[in-house]
Amino acid sequence: MQSISELLKFLTGTVFAAMPRDMLRELVLPHGHVALLSRRRADMIISRVRMVAGLFAVLTPLWIVIDLLVFSWPVTGLLVAGRLVTTVAFGMLAVSFRKSIRMREAYKALAMMFGIPTLFFIYSHPLLSHFDMAGPAAAIAAGYAFLPFVMIAGLAVFPLTATESAVFAMPVLCAEALVALLQLDMLNWSSHLGAFWLLFLIATVAALAGMSQLSFMMSLVRQATHDGLTGCFSRTSGEELLDIQFHIASRSGAPLSVVFLDIDNFKKVNDTYGHDAGDRVLRTMTEKLRSNLRSGDVLLRWGGEEFVILLPNASGATATSAVTRLRDIGLGTRPDGDPVTASFGIAERIADGVTDWHQLVEIADQRMYEAKMAGKNRLVGCADPIQYEAVVNA
Template sequence: MRDESVDPRDLKSGTARRGTSAYFDGALARFSREVSRAILHDLAVPGAHSPLVQRRRAGLIVSRVRWVAAVFAVLTPLWIGVDLSIFPEPLAWWLAGLRVLASAAFAAVALAFRNTEDMKVANLALGALLAIPTVFFLISDPLVSGYPIEGMAQALAAGYAFLPFVMVAGLSVFPITALEGAVFSAPLVLATIGIVAGDFELLPFRTYLGALWLLGLIAVVATLAGMSQLHFMIQLVNQASHDALTKVYTRRVGEELLDVQFSTAMRSGSTLSLAFVDLDNFKSVNDRYGHEEGDNTLRKATDQLRKVLRRGDILIRWGGEEFLVVMPGTDEKGARVAIERLRAEGLGQRPDGTEQTASIGVAERTADNAADWADLVEKADQRMYVAKKSGKDRVVTIGDETFF
């Protein structure tokens, strides 16, 4: 017998609430997976990005700075005719002179900066681009406010008050972090506050208060747009630079990173160690158990390799079962400690339950007096072959010294 005390509508309502709750729980779980703490950190501050992301980001920022500067160099002086026809003399000529100088400054920025992979240069380029309209605004706004203007001229003069809005909104075209968005938009916001504090406003004071709130809102939205670009760039770089099976760097990208690390070590005179790791008897796994088991063995080995790496170390899949471990700022003794730790952890098990072993060759930039990164890799590779010919499951370091 049905319980008349329970309203069917309540049952439906409860089911709907549970369904809605399950939906939001699932959405939250998906968001948590996609936006991890590490990703949020990468989008908030610039220091944690990989060298590869920094190089790609620097190149894109400078490229866009040059394009924006070139466009403004052309467009800025085109408004001179309007100034001359609307504003009284000598204000119109002062504004025309300012526009010529601003156009020349934009052209200088477009020509001065070349394609780069250095984030310091990229930040300098973006800062120079934003400095031009900031200075233009700080000079033009008080200049225009000092003349009695009415009618159409007054309406056009108000456009000078909104110049910071255009440039803050322009931050949205650059892949920037939250901190960079705050730093680059701050001068334009402070310039607007300075104009109001100096009693040079072209609009009523209450209008400026609303404009400041809107300027801050646009800065936040533009920064979020830039962060979205940065997130997309990081994903693209990671997908293009990592091996699909093992999720470590591919050889092509690894060579690029090696070049960066070796050049950095040369300039600073610091140490740089490499470990060339070749899995022993790996072909027999594929031949006896199939490629799927071979893939599983590779994944286990790379997982074990990651366990012994520091945050700044780089793991590269150099060949089929060959891996290169790049250890910046690590001398021969430090590399030996890392390899001993790896051997203690092991490289996982083969399908038959036996331990997977590896032959490893170690090289260090200063001790080996390497001429370039390719020379350093060659030395580590040769020592790996010595380990292989000596019976496998061993390490050969500088001076053909072995340890087991």
């Protein structure tokens, strides 16, 4: 027991060692994952489900040869029938979910992946326990009892949170408990309890392995999608997020606002004080923006000193109020002590009647340019464009 406890502590430390504290919750609960991570995770889960299902669609009928060699009628016929049904189910799963990149579809695929062999176990194991067997037949029949262990160990193949691993392991554990409670096995109760305890330990280790995969994926996604200087989403990942949010808003009929901002006279900072000073201005400004945005809002670095703020479920009026509040709080200071200012343009999906996110960003960019031409340090909103001086210049 002590060695098992030490092993679990070691594995836990391995999983969590390099993970920032604010990301640990995402290893336990699937809620709060950014859309890009969910999309990539769903794609990986579904591709692995299809790969495993295809493999078992080939291996399952091959085992029929073993059944024919070691079992007698009617056991052979019943097992062959069960294997053929299982093979068809695995084959159908292997060719399903081809274009699905949503976690809802990934959950369905996983449920089928674990449901098919679980049902076969519930069908085959009690069947074999009703017949007296000896020699090779008894050995093969006993081997059927290890199917739940194979299924639980398979959890390690997928990048899952602790909660997700527990949910998908539960039916397998319940199936094993059901067989034990009904005493449909040739094993005694002590063996049943030992097998169930071992199954639980394997499920725990498999869950840790899945969490380790997820933490590695989270780190890779963050490195690939975030700007190294400011920590904002990069333009490439931002375009994907814009596409996702625009489709979500279009399907639900919800508003979606985009704010395009450009720091005023930023080139003078680099020319006068150097690029290190300019980098500090960018970092300070983005930190202030992030700390004062809603949890669901997204800040993108569009290029240089240009940024885009994505505001889901925000009307043009709501976006205008949010930008006004951000400007009142301030965007930091320049190396000479003057406040950092920016020109803002706002566009909203419904008010501006756009059909894709490219048009939405283009309109916000045009309005930002209008604010620049009007004297900088201004906001041009959507629907009823307004321009006004910043509080610092009032």
